[in-house]
Structure formats: structure tokens, C-alpha cells
Amino acid sequence: MISLVTAGKALWVLLVASWYLLRRPFDRRARRAKLTVDRRRGADMIRLAISLTGLGIIPVIYIVTGQPRFASYQANPLLFTLGILTGIAALVLFRLTHKALGQMWSVSLQLKQDHKLITTGIYKRVRHPMYTAFWLMALTQALLLPNYVAGLAGLVGFGFLFFSRIRPEEAMMEEAFGDEYHRYRARTWRVLPFVY
Template identity: 60%
Template sequence: MSAALVGKILWVAMVVGWYAIRYPFERRAKRRRVERTRRGRAETIRMLISLSGLGILPGLFVATGFPWFATYAPSPVQTALGLALMVVALVLFRLTHKALGKMWSVSLDIREKHELVTRGIYRHVRHPMYTAFWTMALAQALLLPNFVAGLAGLAGFGTLYFLRVGPEEAMMEETFGDAWRDYRRRTARLIPGIY
């Protein structure tokens, strides 16, 4: 089996793993009332851009090989590194969902009786779910030997992240005030001790 085929299979496994982790939280979240939201046209566009980069373009490549002109032969080392990042991403993704529990939301929502989560992985990082998605996007870039489909995750999720993290932090500060400001001072945004 070629490294390219293994990479494609692993990418599909990563998407299935992502969905398996998220699905129960998504079902549970629908039962909790949203008090305040920042959903709207801009958020929908950000989500579609991210979905295009992390789902649609790579899915099209895996299913059809398109865009053919951007395909190259990967090394087994590249695929192995992609696998390692995939595992890290899914572990981080699971830890974030577990820590958030009932406070989880797919978008910029404040739920009824919302609490500021600072336990688990959130003790050290304010946005570990974004860290998980960045890691997933890097894994995709290594697993899919196509310059367009592989790198689309970094571009798509990067757009979502850079346009969303500011409004999200503003909403948290507005909701939790000094508790959020204190939490922000003692934690990193994505990577402990770095950023």
C-alpha cells in the first residue's frame, strides 16, 4: 500500500474520529437554551470557509484525486508525521470536549447558566479546541499529498480562527468580566508558554 493511499485512509479516519467525538456533545447542546449568541452571516461565512478547507476540498481530493495538477508522491516519513499529529489532534479534541461538557457550543454562544471553564486542559490554554484544529490542519497537510487539498485546512481554519478569536474573547470578557481577565492573564491562547 502506498504512502499516498495510507495518508488518505488516515485522513478519513481523522474525520470519522472528529465526528465521533463531537456528535454526543452536539446532541446534548441542542437541549440547552442559548441566552446570547454572536451567530449571524459573518459566522456562517467563517464556518463555511473552514468547512471547505477541512472537509470539502480534501474530501473531493480523497474521493476523486482532484485537483490532479497539485498531487505529489509523499514519503512514508511524511505520512508517519501526519499520523502522529492526527493522534495528538484527536486527543486534544476529546480533552476539550470532556472539559467543556455542557458548556460546549459549535459557535459563539452563551448558554443558560453558562460557566467559565478553567479545568482540565483549559487550566493552561484558553482555546485548546483551536489548538486541536490547527493540529488537525497540519495533519491534513502531511496526510494528503496534494498542495491544494492538503494545505486547504490551514487556510480554511486559519481564516475562521483569525476572524473569530477576537470576537469570542470579547464575548467572554463581556460575560465573565474580571474572572475572564484573570484567566486570560494566567493562560496562553493556544500553546502554553508560547502563544
């Protein structure tokens, strides 16, 4: 019988592979669009690297080597089940955000030629549902990997990216869309309806 630790590791790998496969076609299409604003250099690349370390590199080290062993704890069936549920929610939300954005999507602080502000579908009530999906993915990692370092690394890594990037991103959108973005921001939540 497979242990919960092994199952959690396998599900995390499946989640990351699914995440990549969902994003791949959108990434290929988005790369073809001409950019009018590109703030990917410097600080944003550092933020992305820190997020990748927490959401990718540290958990892979744990999955492959079991390190750091001192930070491991007994796997819990309830946490494992919650991890499955948050993982499914993360994938569904991730897919919906990419579908809504189409070519307007970018991994970094960029605006495309003829960029449009998306305010419908999944973006009707939440301005940054892709960040919500990433928070859910980081939470899934914490629930599936019973290791304080590897499990929590995603929340720390993505948390750094989110809290250091959200203001520059919204400033970029405000600069590009002016009053349209002001009105949109006034009627929506950042990442979680009725909370934040």
C-alpha cells in the same frame, strides 16, 4: 501493498469520522441547553463555511477524484508518520476539550444559560485548546494528503476562521465574565503554551 497516498487518504477519512463520532454525543447534549447569547448568524456562518471548505470539501474532492492532479507530489514516509502522530494528538485534545466543556460547548459564538467559565483541566493553561486541536487536525491533513491544494486547504480554511473569530470570541467571554475572564486571560496562553 497499499501506497502511502492511499493510506494517507484512508487515515484522513478515519480521522474525520473519529472527529465526528467524538463530537456527536456532546453536540446532542449541548443543543438541549437554552442559549443566552447567540452570535452564530452572518459573519460566523461565513467563517464556518470557509473552514468546512478547507477541512472537508476540498480534501474530499481530492480523495474521491484525485483532483487537482497538478498539485500532487510524491508522498513522504516521514510526513506520513508525523501525520499519524499529529492526528492522534488532535483526537486526544479534541476529546479532552469536549469532556471539560460538557454542555458549555458550542460550535459557534454562543453562551448557554448558567454558562460557566471553564478554567481547569485542559483549560488550566490554554484558553482555546479546541482551536489547538483544529490546528493539529489541519496540520494532519497537510501531512497525510500529498497535494498542495487539498493538503494545505485545511490550514488556510481553519486559519481564516481562527484569526477572524478569536477576538470576537474573547470579547464575548470578557463581556460575559468580566474580571474573572481578565484574570484567566492574564495567566493563560491562547492556543499553544509559551508561544501564543
